[in-house]
Amino acid sequence: GDSVTQMEGPVTLSEEAFLTINCTYTATGYPSLFWYVQYPGEGLQLLLKATKADDKGSNKGFEATYRKETTSFHLEKGSVQVSDSAVYFCALSRDTGRRALTFGSGTRLQVQP
Amino acid sequence: DVKVTQSSRYLVKRTGEKVFLECVQDMDHENMFWYRQDPGLGLRLIYFSYDVKMKEKGDIPEGYSVSREKKERFSLILESASTNQTSMYLCATGTSYNEQFFGPGTRLTVL
Numbered sequence: 557g558d559s560v561t562q563m564e565g566p567v568t569l570s571e572e573a574f575l576t577i578n579c580t581y582t583a584t585g586y587p588s589l590f591w592y593v594q595y596p597g598e599g600l601q602l603l604l605k606a607t608k609a610d611d612k613g614s615n616k617g618f619e620a621t622y623r624k625e626t627t628s629f630h631l632e633k634g635s636v637q638v639s640d641s642a643v644y645f646c647a648l649s650r651d652t653g654r655r656a657l658t659f660g661s662g663t664r665l666q667v668q669p
Numbered sequence: 670d671v672k673v674t675q676s677s678r679y680l681v682k683r684t685g686e687k688v689f690l691e692c693v694q695d696m697d698h699e700n701m702f703w704y705r706q707d708p709g710l711g712l713r714l715i716y717f718s719y720d721v722k723m724k725e726k727g728d729i730p731e732g733y734s735v736s737r738e739k740k741e742r743f744s745l746i747l748e749s750a751s752t753n754q755t756s757m758y759l760c761a762t763g764t765s766y767n768e769q770f771f772g773p774g775t776r777l778t779v780l
Binding site for chain 2: 560588590592598599600601602605645649655656657659660661662
């Protein structure tokens with residue numbers, strides 16, 4: 557079945573550091589890939605998405621590129637801020653069959669001033 | 670903006686009680702979902718619905734049921750709450766096979 561694997565956290569960085577959160581997936585067909593973010597006490601918000609190979613999703617300084625050859629969708633940001641502290645979830649949606657998302661286990665990011 | 674509301678942010682119930690969690694969306698999306706979120710496990714799908722009165726089991730449906738009588742409303746029911754159902758419950762809505770929009774979550778504690 558489908559699965560998403562994320563690097564374990566927490567990831568602790570100083571403000572303005574470079575961020576990478578790794579995400580790899582297993583799925584049949586051509587899934588769409590997503591990064592969601594959950595701030596403390598809130599529900600999940602879509603951060604960015606990519607729907608086909610080599611697409612790059614970007615939002616709020618975050619980027620991720622859909623790499624079909626390595627089945628990866630790593631999240632990057634060049635300079636993190638304290639306000640980026642949150643839990644980040646990688647997810648996929650298949651193009652056929654079940655319409656629900658398959659999520660990774662989440663990675664907590666803590667940014668220190 | 671899509672708005673997804675959940676009936677309670679925090680809920681405390683006793684073992685054996687029947688619990689109703691309600692979710693309402695205002696964007697006319699055909700698909701609605703219930704997930705539970707537990708530390709280290711991410712989000713796991715309990716049930717989903719792609720139309721009124723239609724429902725499909727997700728990955729962990731045991732101990733839960735759902736109801737969708739109107740397009741905008743999707744209810745999750747715990748027939749007899751147990752302590753292992755203490756969790757964060759998240760409702761989501763969406764179209765086709767695209768992104769989903771989440772409510773703020775209900776943190777349920779079963780004593």
